[in-house]
Amino acid sequence: MASERAITATVETAGGRGRYRALVWRRQLILAGLGAALLFSLCVDLALGPARYGLGEVVRALLTPDAVPQQVRVVLWEIRMPVALMAVVVGAALSVAGAQMQTILNNPLASPFTLGISAAASFGAALALAFGVALIPAAIAYVVPVNAFVMAMLAALLIHLLSVKRGVTVETIVLLGIALVFTFNALLALVQFFASAEALAAVVFWTMGSLTKATWPKLAVTTFVLAAVLPVFARRAWALTALRLGEDKAASFGIKVARLRMETLMLVSLLAAIPVAFVGTIGFIGLVGPHIARMIIGEDQRFFLPASALSGALILSASSVASKSLVPGTVFPIGIVTSLIGIPFFISLILSGTRRSW
Amino acid sequence: MNFHKLAAGAAAIVAVLSTTLVAGAETVTVTDVAGREVEVDVPVDRVILGEGRQVYLVAALDPDDPFKRVVGWRDDFKSADPDNYAFYLEKFPQMEELPTFGGFKDGTFDVEQAVSLEPDVVIMNIESRQATEDARYIEKLAAAGVPLVYVDFREHPFTNTEPSMRLFGKLFGEEERAEEFIAWRAAEIRRVTDVIEKANPQRPAVFVERAGGYSDDCCMSFGDDNFGKFVEMAGGTNIAKDIIPGTFGTVNPEQIIASDPDQIIVTGGWWEAYVPGGAWVGVGPGRDQAEALRKLEELTERPAFTGVTAVENGQVHAIWHQFYNSPYQFVAIQQMAKWLHPELFADLDPEATFEELHERFLPVAYKPGHWVSLSDGE
Numbered sequence: 001m002a003s004e005r006a007i008t009a010t011v012e013t014a015g016g017r018g019r020y021r022a023l024v025w026r027r028q029l030i031l032a033g034l035g036a037a038l039l040f041s042l043c044v045d046l047a048l049g050p051a052r053y054g055l056g057e058v059v060r061a062l063l064t065p066d067a068v069p070q071q072v073r074v075v076l077w078e079i080r081m082p083v084a085l086m087a088v089v090v091g092a093a094l095s096v097a098g099a100q101m102q103t104i105l106n107n108p109l110a111s112p113f114t115l116g117i118s119a120a121a122s123f124g125a126a127l128a129l130a131f132g133v134a135l136i137p138a139a140i141a142y143v144v145p146v147n148a149f150v151m152a153m154l155a156a157l158l159i160h161l162l163s164v165k166r167g168v169t170v171e172t173i174v175l176l177g178i179a180l181v182f183t184f185n186a187l188l189a190l191v192q193f194f195a196s197a198e199a200l201a202a203v204v205f206w207t208m209g210s211l212t213k214a215t216w217p218k219l220a221v222t223t224f225v226l227a228a229v230l231p232v233f234a235r236r237a238w239a240l241t242a243l244r245l246g247e248d249k250a251a252s253f254g255i256k257v258a259r260l261r262m263e264t265l266m267l268v269s270l271l272a273a274i275p276v277a278f279v280g281t282i283g284f285i286g287l288v289g290p291h292i293a294r295m296i297i298g299e300d301q302r303f304f305l306p307a308s309a310l311s312g313a314l315i316l317s318a319s320s321v322a323s324k325s326l327v328p329g330t331v332f333p334i335g336i337v338t339s340l341i342g343i344p345f346f347i348s349l350i351l352s353g354t355r356r357s358w
Numbered sequence: 359m360n361f362h363k364l365a366a367g368a369a370a371i372v373a374v375l376s377t378t379l380v381a382g383a384e385t386v387t388v389t390d391v392a393g394r395e396v397e398v399d400v401p402v403d404r405v406i407l408g409e410g411r412q413v414y415l416v417a418a419l420d421p422d423d424p425f426k427r428v429v430g431w432r433d434d435f436k437s438a439d440p441d442n443y444a445f446y447l448e449k450f451p452q453m454e455e456l457p458t459f460g461g462f463k464d465g466t467f468d469v470e471q472a473v474s475l476e477p478d479v480v481i482m483n484i485e486s487r488q489a490t491e492d493a494r495y496i497e498k499l500a501a502a503g504v505p506l507v508y509v510d511f512r513e514h515p516f517t518n519t520e521p522s523m524r525l526f527g528k529l530f531g532e533e534e535r536a537e538e539f540i541a542w543r544a545a546e547i548r549r550v551t552d553v554i555e556k557a558n559p560q561r562p563a564v565f566v567e568r569a570g571g572y573s574d575d576c577c578m579s580f581g582d583d584n585f586g587k588f589v590e591m592a593g594g595t596n597i598a599k600d601i602i603p604g605t606f607g608t609v610n611p612e613q614i615i616a617s618d619p620d621q622i623i624v625t626g627g628w629w630e631a632y633v634p635g636g637a638w639v640g641v642g643p644g645r646d647q648a649e650a651l652r653k654l655e656e657l658t659e660r661p662a663f664t665g666v667t668a669v670e671n672g673q674v675h676a677i678w679h680q681f682y683n684s685p686y687q688f689v690a691i692q693q694m695a696k697w698l699h700p701e702l703f704a705d706l707d708p709e710a711t712f713e714e715l716h717e718r719f720l721p722v723a724y725k726p727g728h729w730v731s732l733s734d735g736e
Contacts, residue, residue, distance in 0.1 A: 051616035071615055071665040078661035079612045129573065132634040144573075196437055199632050202573045205608070212611065213574055329601035329613045331575075 027303045030296055034310035038088065041317040045084040048321060050329050051075050086214035086222070087320040087334075088313040090275040090282065093226045095289025095312020097271040099304065100233060102290055103240050104261045104268075105170045106247075111286035112272030115159060115173075116180025117152045118286075121276040123184045123191065124151030126203045130195035144206070145218070148277035155180055156269030160262060209282035209335030211320055218278040225274045229267050230309070236260065237301035244299050282335045285312050288346045295349050315342050388528055390507040391484055391518045398479050398505045401531025403427055406459075406472055408482035410435030412509065413446070414684035415523060418539055418719040419532040425453050427530065429475045432467075433458035437631045439680050441642040445722040469495055473502045479529055484510040484518070512683045513605050516587045519685055520544070539685070539719055546711055547591070547688045550695040553702055554593040562620035562698050564594035565668070568606070569679060570624035571637030571653065576611045576662045584682050585625065585690070592695035593702075594621065611662035621698055622668040624657060625679035626650065639676040644725035650676060651730045658732070671733075673697070678728040686715065693729055 047058050053072060061068045061076040094112060101110040112118050124147035127133040138146040158180070163173045192203055233240070239260055242250040251257050272286065289312030290304075297307040316334070319341050323332040383399045390396060405427045407413065413435060417424040424446070436443045447453060457475060459467040472480060480499060482490060487508060490496065496506050507529070509522035520540055527536020566585045568578040580586035581602035589596045597617040598609050626639030639653045640646070654676045658669045668674055675697050681690035692708035709726060716724035 049616075050610050050613040069665075074661050074664040075612055075615055078664070079615075130632070132632060196434055196632060201578075201606070202575075205575065206573075210575065212576070215574075324610065327601075327603075329598075329609055329616075331608045331610050 027297055027300075031303065031306055031310065034307060034314060038310055038314045038317060041314060041321060042084055042088060045087065045317055045321050045324075046076065046080050048324055049075065049080055050324075082214040082216055082219050083211045083320060084317070086211050086219050086279060087316045089219065089222045089226055090211075090279055091285055091289070091313035091316030092309040093222060093271045093275050093312075094282065094285040094316075095293070095308045096226070096230065096233070096305065097268045098286030098312075099290035099293065099308035100240070100264050100268045100271075101286075103244060103301075104264045105173060106244070107170060107174050108291070109287075110174060110177075112268075112276070113281075113283065113286060114181065115177030116155050116184055117269055117272045118276050118281045119181045119184035119188065120155035121148035121152040121273055122207050122281050123188045124148040125206055125277070125280070126188050126191040126195075129202045129206060130191050130199040145277035149273050151184075152273030152276060153269060155184070156265065156273070160265055163265070164258070164262065205333065206280045207335075208333035209280035209338075210331060211279050211323075211334050212331050213279050222274050222278060225270060229271050230305070232267060233264075233301075233305055236264075237305065240264070241299060241301045241304075280335070282316065282338055284339050284342050285316055288342045289315060292346065292349060315345075386528070388507065388525055389521075390525060391510045391521050392487060392508040394508070396505045396507050398507070398529060400529055402478035402529050404429045404475070404477045405529075406475060406477040406480045407431035408459075408467075408480060408486060410458075411438060411680070411683055412481060412483075412511075412526075414680075414686060415511075415526055416530075417446070417721055418685070419526060419530050419535055421719065421721040423450065424721060425450055425456065428453075428456060429477055430457040430459060430472065438627070439642070440628055440631060441644060441725075442680075442722070445643070445725075449721060467495075469493075469498045472499065473504065477504055480504060480506045481526075481529070482506060482508050484508045484513055511685060511687075512584065514583050515682070515687060516583055516591075519687070523685055535719075542718070543685065543688050547691060549706060550593075550691055550703070551591055554591070554695070554699075557699075557702055559593060559699055559702060561593060561595045563597050563617060564589045564621045564623060564694075564698065565597050565614055565617065565619040567622065567624045567657075568682075569629075569638065570626065570657050570676075571639060572629060572633060574637075575608065576660055577614060578606070578608050580682075581605055581607055585623070588681075588687060588691045589623070589694060589698075592691050592698050594694070594698045611660075614662045614666060615664065618666055619668050620671075620673060622658075622663070622666070622674045623694060623697070624654060624674070624676045625682065626654075626676045627679040639730075641676050641678050641728055641730055642680075643678075643727055645727040647727055647730050650727075651732070651734070654730060654732060673731075673733055675731040675733070676729060681728075686712070689715065689728075697731060697733070 046062070047055060053075070057068065057072060058076065061072045065073050065077060098111040101112070101115065102108060124135060125144050127135070128144045128147040134143045135147045135150045159173060159176055162168065162176055188207070192200055195203055239250070239255045242253050242255055243257065243260065247257050290308045292311045293304055293307035297303045316338060319334050319337040322341060323334045323337045326332050326337070385397055385399050387395050387397050407416070407428055410431045411434060413424055416428070420426055457471070459471070490506070499506050507525060509525060510518035511522060523536050523540050527533040566580050566589055568580060568585070579598040579602060580596065581604050582596065582599045583605040586596040586599060597619050598607070601609055601613065624639055626641045628640045628642050628645060629636060629638045637653065637657060639650050639657065641650045654674060658674055663669050677690055677693060681687045689708050689712045692706055692711055696703045696706055696708060712728065713724040716722065
């Protein structure tokens with residue numbers, strides 16, 4: 001009897017382990033698939049443009065930039081490449097920022113937008129665009145992004161200061177965030193009201209988001225921030241996963257919940273503020289990216305984190321392709337495309353979902 | 359509803375009474391650029407300008423004192439065109455005292471403030487039509503007996519400039535002077551278009567960069583109106599004509615390399631108030647040409663202009679941005695024609711045209727500096 005039970009238990013454990021391995025294998029496959037799709041989208045983004053170069057010419061320009069005419073080289077390396085790569089990096093950063101906000105606030109509606117960080121950044125940028133106001137002294141070329149960044153960090157700091165007060169719950173933080181959204185939107189409207197026609201056009205275009213502002217230095221900064229923040233989150237994958245089980249459970253595992261939440265919020269603000277500062281507000285990635293990742297791969301942070309990054313990058317990269325192709329020759333604000341492409345896909349995922357993803 | 363009718367009726371009676379009381383006034387029906395028929399007592403003595411830069415025309419109609427009829431205006435003149443603002447302020451210091459309206463392109467304003475200034479007419483830019491109608495300003499002003507008309511020097515200047523000038527002339531009782539300006543302006547435009555029509559030269563591809571360097575976004579431009587149309591009149595082909603659907607828009611930087619324009623024309627102005635130390639080209643009346651040339655040269659180093667024919671051949675020019683929003687744009691057409699077809703327009707002197715405009719019609723003196731070209735150095 002006793003040995004029989006032991007045998008059954010061993011078999012079950014082995015079966016469980018097998019199932020777990022299969023699950024991990026399947027999730028790794030999904031990640032690989034997302035990565036492949038992203039790579040494909042990046043290639044298409046590099047290959048398309050108003051200057052209709054052949055595929056051979058594009059590949060030559062990429063592999064041996066010195067062997068092609070200067071114009072082809074400039075188009076590929078100075079115009080298309082920063083934009084294409086910026087789409088990938090910004091998409092990943094915004095999506096990861098949204099994913100971790102949803103995790104620490106335990107709220108499916110949390111994103112850099114819903115907490116007012118993007119709205120704050122827009123307001124900072126508008127101050128510079130409309131009146132030339134610099135919040136802290138900076139080189140002329142960087143007044144707009146620096147302003148956006150300063151305001152975004154101020155908003156994050158405000159949320160943090162209020163959230164460490166006694167008796168403040170995650171729900172309160174979300175409500176505070178919504179209050180900030182409305183405050184900064186009102187301030188933005190105020191700036192627009194007093195702006196000249198030329199400045200207004202610049203502000204409106206900026207708030208719609210545009211990847212054409214991408215340059216190599218901006219790309220480098222954004223990439224650096226993403227590369228610095230991602231490993232920190234990866235190291236805390238288990239703690240963050242546990243947080244999704246509930247604050248009390250996480251605390252009972254020995255996790256310092258308040259500290260984890262505060263540190264994550266700061267990192268997320270950085271991750272959200274930098275892209276917004278450089279390319280303007282690009283909507284919905286921070287909300288939709290993590291949800292798509294969660295629906296196809298689940299809550300386990302070891303997979304959820306890279307999946308969020310990949311899905312965000314993929315949406316924005318695909319949007320970049322679409323924004324070039326919709327009205328050839330013009331620059332269609334990518335924020336609009338992102339919403340128009342991301343939302344139907346998102347809705348179809350929600351409606352076809354067989355299991356609860358939140 | 360009944361109350362509104364009653365109020366409107368009462369207002370109408372008051373309006374009729376006041377009309378009969380004011381000697382010499384005559385009620386006429388004018389058609390504005392939106393096609394609306396509006397009854398106005400002319401000549402008007404008290405006017406609200408929905409955009410400060412309407413003064414470009416008002417000054418031509420009332421050169422003795424352009425502000426004698428103006429009781430309020432939008433505050434854009436000072437920041438958008440600080441050069442001319444300073445010239446006018448020197449001669450007419452009272453303009454600083456005029457009540458101003460804030461408000462952006464939509465031209466929203468406070469009806470109560472407007473009514474309290476007791477204007478005979480409110481002159482709005484056509485862009486503000488949507489906002490004006492949404493807020494039901496026309497009805498509210500009408501209830502106070504104030505008519506509102508739309509003019510346009512910016513959205514569709516090709517078709518709307520002359521009707522707008524004529525409308526101003528009618529309202530101000532300066533029809534003769536307005537017609538004189540219109541006729542002379544049309545003749546000056548024909549000095550370009552007639553030659554182009556007759557010679558039918560090969561049309562160079564032209565890229566007009568709107569407010570180049572104003573922000574790091576390249577490249578704002580014009581569709582088939584405003585500067586986009588002026589370029590066509592001057593004998594060029596606007597490369598953004600079929601790309602930008604409306605009058606204003608932005609083209610993909612790569613498109614400029616793809617279209618490879620023969621000529622590039624950048625609009626500029628002294629925008630220190632908006633973008634301090636920005637990359638914009640500060641052309642304008644009395645501005646330093648060498649400095650403007652240096653900034654224009656810098657703009658050609660952006661990736662979007664790499665290896666473009668216009669840059670290779672030094673055919674890159676900068677022109678005063680405010681030509682896009684004033685009845686003076688025919689001067690820009692002349693200068694652009696000279697750039698695009700130097701051999702056809704060797705005798706044309708846009709500088710002299712602009713000087714004549716100031717001497718014949720405007721209260722301020724002409725100062726050069728409205729354009730520079732990289733080809734000047736050759």
